[in-house]
Amino acid sequence: MTAEWWVPVALVLLAGLDGAFAGFRSSCGRTGLIRHRREDVRAHLRGLATAALLLGPVAALVLADVLVHPPRWADYLVAGRAMLALYLPFGAIVLAALAGYAVLGWRWRFLAGALILGPFTFARPFVAVGGLVLAARAGAGVTVLAAATAAVIAALAVEPVLDRRWVAAARRRPPTLPTGTASPR
Amino acid sequence: MMISMEELTDLIVATDPVSGTRLPVRRDAVIAQLTAGGQDRAARLARRLPARDGVLVAEEIDALQIRVHCELQRLGEELQLPRRIAEWLLRWRATRPGEPIRVIDVGCGLGHVVRWLAAYDALGPGADLVGVDLNRALVTRAAELAAAEGLHCRFIAGDALAPGVAGDDGMTTVVISSGLLHHLPASALPEFFAAQRDRRVAAFAHWDIDPGPWTTFGAWIFHRARMREPVSRHDGVLSARRAHPASVLLAAARAGAPDYRPACADGPRWWPRLSEVLRPVTGTAP
Numbered sequence: 001m002t003a004e005w006w007v008p009v010a011l012v013l014l015a016g017l018d019g020a021f022a023g024f025r026s027s028c029g030r031t032g033l034i035r036h037r038r039e040d041v042r043a044h045l046r047g048l049a050t051a052a053l054l055l056g057p058v059a060a061l062v063l064a065d066v067l068v069h070p071p072r073w074a075d076y077l078v079a080g081r082a083m084l085a086l087y088l089p090f091g092a093i094v095l096a097a098l099a100g101y102a103v104l105g106w107r108w109r110f111l112a113g114a115l116i117l118g119p120f121t122f123a124r125p126f127v128a129v130g131g132l133v134l135a136a137r138a139g140a141g142v143t144v145l146a147a148a149t150a151a152v153i154a155a156l157a158v159e160p161v162l163d164r165r166w167v168a169a170a171r172r173r174p175p176t177l178p179t180g181t182a183s184p185r
Numbered sequence: 186m187m188i189s190m191e192e193l194t195d196l197i198v199a200t201d202p203v204s205g206t207r208l209p210v211r212r213d214a215v216i217a218q219l220t221a222g223g224q225d226r227a228a229r230l231a232r233r234l235p236a237r238d239g240v241l242v243a244e245e246i247d248a249l250q251i252r253v254h255c256e257l258q259r260l261g262e263e264l265q266l267p268r269r270i271a272e273w274l275l276r277w278r279a280t281r282p283g284e285p286i287r288v289i290d291v292g293c294g295l296g297h298v299v300r301w302l303a304a305y306d307a308l309g310p311g312a313d314l315v316g317v318d319l320n321r322a323l324v325t326r327a328a329e330l331a332a333a334e335g336l337h338c339r340f341i342a343g344d345a346l347a348p349g350v351a352g353d354d355g356m357t358t359v360v361i362s363s364g365l366l367h368h369l370p371a372s373a374l375p376e377f378f379a380a381q382r383d384r385r386v387a388a389f390a391h392w393d394i395d396p397g398p399w400t401t402f403g404a405w406i407f408h409r410a411r412m413r414e415p416v417s418r419h420d421g422v423l424s425a426r427r428a429h430p431a432s433v434l435l436a437a438a439r440a441g442a443p444d445y446r447p448a449c450a451d452g453p454r455w456w457p458r459l460s461e462v463l464r465p466v467t468g469t470a471p
Contacts, residue, residue: 029259029411032251032295032330034304106268107460113263114459115401122410163413 007080014084014091015055015151016048018124019158021094023047024120026162050161054154062147072143079140079148083131089128094120128152190427191219192417192420193227194253195368197234197246200319205320205343207243212236230415247322251295253417254323257364258297260421260458264463266363266392267301272391273465274308275361287358289312291345291391292365294318296327296338315352319343319418346380349444356470358386366393366434366466367427374434377467378441389445390467399457401425434466444471 027036041050066073097116101109135148196215199208212234218227235245261267278286286308290299293316301307314337318324320351321342343350347359350404352358360381369377381389394400404425408418429437431451439452445468452458 025411029413032255032258032297032326034297034300034330034334034336106265110265111459112262114462117401118263118407118410122406182264 004077004081007077007084010084010088010150011080012059015051015155016086017091017095018155019051019055020044020048022155022158023050023162026166027160030166046162047158050158051155054157054161055151058151058154059149061150065143065147072141075141075144076147078138079135079144080133082138082140083148086127086134088133090120125156128156186334190222190224190423191227191275192368192423192427193219193230193416194250194420197231197241198250198320200321202319202344205319205321208248209240209243211239212241212329213239215241227419230419249414249416250320250323251326253414253420254409256412256414256417257421258295260407261297261363263407263411266297266463267307270298270361270363270390270392271302271307273467274302274361277359277390277469278308283311285311285313287315287352287354289345289351289358289360290314290316291329291360291362292318292368294320294338296324296340298361298363299338299340300327300331300334300336302339303331304334313352313383316340317343317351319344328397329429346377346384348384356385356387357446358384360384360386360389361391363392363463364394364424366391366429367424371429371433371437374429374437375441378438378445380441381468382442382445385470388467388469389442390465391434392463392465393434394425395451395458395461395464396425396428397451397454397457398461399455400428401460403457407451415436431464431466438466438468443470445469446471 021044023043023046024040026047027039031039031040051113060075066076093116097112099122101112101117104112129152130147132152138147140148193215196218197210199210201208211232212231215231215234216228219225219231234249236244274286274288278284283339288299289307290296293299294314296318298317299314301313308314316324316327316338317340318327319342324340324342331338331340341351345351366374366377378389394404401422404422408421412418412421430448434449435447438445438449447466447468448465450461450464452461
């Protein structure tokens with residue numbers, strides 16, 4: 001281990017936040033209720049748990065790889081730093097917009113959504129892949145790139161996995177109550 | 186200028202305007218209409234809709250409509266639609282302090298705006314909130330949602346502007362809608378405004394998209410980012426393209442309700458007016 005412990009910590013924090021937000025997005029527009037704060041909290045936690053489930057095996061494999069091949073740790077750090085060069089500013093802008101959304105009046109909230117939160121959700125998969133490109137350009141090896149790719153795929157899979165959960169839940173409902181809560185993305 | 190392209194949600198449900206009875210819709214007819222209009226993508230979506238003996242399965246179409254409107258509600262939240270409407274209604278009501286008000290939301294869908302106004306008691310005491318839509322499945326679901334949250338508002342299936350459907354005391358009534366006007370062809374707009382004049386409503390305020398290239402681009406981005414249903418994505422972007430410019434809405438309001446004071450403004454076409462992406466055409470009684 002080196003003083004660069006912040007790299008994996010930042011990646012894990014970003015992955016956790018991204019998973020929580022993916023859970024929130026997956027639950028939006030499902031129930032039609034006006035007051036849904038409690039459901040929003042549950043959705044964030046569901047997203048976080050799903051991200052942990054999907055990314056946990058990747059993290060375990062990376063740890064095992066580093067234990068077996070200690071010199072590869074430096075390679076992982078190179079890739080991580082390159083990815084964070086893109087992910088950190090992206091995440092910081094999203095968090096700033098969310099903070100504004102939480103505390104400002106409705107006109108500013110609208111602008112935060114229209115200018116940042118919506119377009120950034122659209123851009124998210126491209127940014128995730130962009131991080132991989134930067135890692136490759138930074139000289140990360142094949143094994144490290146494979147792990148990074150697996151992590152990106154797992155992070156991007158959180159929302160579709162949760163969407164399928166909504167579909168399954170809706171299928172279990174009696175047909176007399178078409179609650180309109182499910183649809184695959 | 187309104188383009189002659191159809192939204193899928195307009196084609197897959199048919200209701201007898203007099204009796205309110207649901208009419209069967211043949212999938213082939215929907216596909217043929219879309220194909221004839223050059224809407225190949227929409228025709229492909231229509232081919233995937235569930236049908237029995239060639240007729241769209243009403244229950245599944247209802248469930249689809251509810252899903253689409255749930256997603257729309259989410260978009261409405263992000264666009265701050267209920268707050269925009271509440272702000273206008275409060276301003277209007279401030280000119281008549283103490284008077285009761287009945288708000289009728291025409292084409293209310295799942296009644297997002299009406300239920301939001303009720304949930305936050307946005308208009309204060311003495312406000313009667315009514316949502317009306319031709320689609321019985323949506324209105325039924327709206328009523329279920331209102332009951333689930335204990336909200337004081339009503340939902341009615343029918344023609345909101347027909348006598349006796351949503352109350353006839355015109356001078357306390359404000360008719361509102363959101364995202365309805367682009368579903369009407371420009372030629373039908375004067376009749377729409379005339380129906381409100383005939384009921385002598387105190388005011389009307391109908392929110393719709395301010396059309397333009399930026400709005401269409403924004404609609405595309407947001408529907409890709411936020412919507413799950415392919416039908417939502419298709420219809421949402423088309424809505425922005427079909428929206429009427431302010432000049433058309435004002436001319437129709439003046440033709441249909443000549444003694445009302447109309448107002449509606451669009452920004453410069455090539456300059457994004459972000460905060461007014463949804464803007465109303467309004468009219469107040471003489």
